[in-house]
Amino acid sequence: MEKNRLEAFSDGVLAIIITIMVLEMKVPHGPDWAALRPLLPVFLSYVLSFVYVGIYWNNHHHLLKACRHVNGGILWANLHLLFWLSLFPFVTGWMGENHFTPLPSALYGAVLLLAAIAYYILQTLIIAEQGGCESKLAKAIGRDWKGKLSPVLYAAGIALSFIRPWLAGFIYVFVALMWLVPDKRIERVVSE
Amino acid sequence: MEKNRLEAFSDGVLAIIITIMVLEMKVPHGPDWAALRPLLPVFLSYVLSFVYVGIYWNNHHHLLKACRHVNGGILWANLHLLFWLSLFPFVTGWMGENHFTPLPSALYGAVLLLAAIAYYILQTLIIAEQGGCESKLAKAIGRDWKGKLSPVLYAAGIALSFIRPWLAGFIYVFVALMWLVPDKRIERVVSE
């Protein structure tokens, strides 16, 4: 039951984050294409961030399904993850409004990186709670190449932001697509 | 239990969408009718969109009630639907602020159309998960004339936006009313 409330709170926060990001797309005053065009980059970064929050919700869902007990550490690791995700609307709006210029693009990558680290901490605590490496989840995640590759790519994206911002954007899109491919591993072991 | 969390997250997102749309009705500064009058079209499009989100919540509710298992495809089809619905506040605000001019009216129809397609995909995946045409839901939906007629009408609305915007508005209202008539089909079969 304790777990349910953690899920409910996280669902609430994720639902709000994914929805208020759209508020950064300010309703334009004119009724024509010219008024709409400046919103295109904002829209594109909204799509990207929507997919990212969707991925996090999806993975969070699988992660907690594998979790039976919740302790204080897990509660705070979860809040820590939600903190970085709560910055998505801000960095998404900033990147979108500034057409993928260096600093906004690097900051976007930094928040992605910090969220990934927070997710890793949460995952580690949940595995520890369930009895170390023997736990179902640990087996399911196995070598977790996606979880290990993503931070490296985010870091590359941050560095590339200052040289070729569009390459950074390309990397962020690539990582999102990589995660979109459904993560069969956890599903398989859990449903055994 | 997996299903519960999908419902909870969707409820959260739909609750937020339906509520933040009202934020597009900016509080006017003057205390008289003159200050309130420009908000009338914004209010009308708010009412229309509120009804649409209500219809989606209602149908989504019935759809998932008929659903037992949730897989990765259903999770993402659901997020895809929520994505288009999350654009309602934006297109509602734009259409309202520009008094139902061609482009905002067409964009509103386009988002309605894309949400309808997303709903159809979600419905198809849920039926597939439950064992094809033999599933309860497939029987309940039957020929699904509303689901098939709506996209056609939305497309007509988009086209008409550029000729007679008020006719497009009329069509959007008509489709909403068509759905407001309660969908007895699913209720009947499910409660058998």
Next chain:
Amino acid sequence: MEKNRLEAFSDGVLAIIITIMVLEMKVPHGPDWAALRPLLPVFLSYVLSFVYVGIYWNNHHHLLKACRHVNGGILWANLHLLFWLSLFPFVTGWMGENHFTPLPSALYGAVLLLAAIAYYILQTLIIAEQGGCESKLAKAIGRDWKGKLSPVLYAAGIALSFIRPWLAGFIYVFVALMWLVPDKRIERVVSE
């Protein structure tokens, strides 16, 4: 289970309404009392509306506790109630920003009145679903003097807004206090 989702969705909408009202209290730029003072009426109308939404949540909670089955009519009556409640942030902000002048004060009363009517419709449908006057809820509500007196007082408040706005404000506060006295009736019968 159907009922649970209706409650969850309503809780979501009410939670958002009660919280986004605070966004109408725009953060002032100066750091002193002079900057804070214009916000006092906004704050007072926020408090009033917070209490009203709290009352609705409270009553809604008791109403649905007494309800076993949910049908299409109840779903829409509930959405209808949520619609009028969703206008609270707007009318609260307008009344607060215009220091309780006639029109904003009357509109506030009108939304209160329409929400009360919507609540009455919902209550009637839930009683009907449970088997007419014999239902537990009908007995619990009994003569329901609060529910009958409130619309009369709201109507009086609307009329008085154009003569003595402060008297309208007084009436709205009075009705809120009247409801704050806990509604023992339903609790008693339900817990029997």
Next chain:
Amino acid sequence: MEKNRLEAFSDGVLAIIITIMVLEMKVPHGPDWAALRPLLPVFLSYVLSFVYVGIYWNNHHHLLKACRHVNGGILWANLHLLFWLSLFPFVTGWMGENHFTPLPSALYGAVLLLAAIAYYILQTLIIAEQGGCESKLAKAIGRDWKGKLSPVLYAAGIALSFIRPWLAGFIYVFVALMWLVPDKRIERVVSE
């Protein structure tokens, strides 16, 4: 079941509060450090408030876990707590935008103090509902030195705001850290 809905509603409100605070960090227009720098104090007060709302969610979670029955008094004490917490986005934004000047800093402390008092009232009512001092929760909380020390420190923070605002900020951070140390007491007794 009654309790579940109280939790769900509180979770919703807390999830929204913790998330809309980020909206006070307005997306800057420029793409460089100069545009970002003014947001640093806003960011810092966001972090502080995020931690505070996290602490309240955490404690609220433990408090209600220990609670079996919910009555009218508890419902309103809970809404009273949520009211003060709902002012966090406002006072956070004001303090952040005015770089921790006296009045915003004192108001922040005042809202912290009022929320602490509201929490104390809620806790007292829950203990009373469960049969006075014999209740599990009362034993678990014991002397509750954190709960007793915090209001004193908040009051000190309010007073110091007018003399040394940075000292007030230091105190608010200190109290947050004090609570971050996980509260083993309740967890221990409840899980016995």
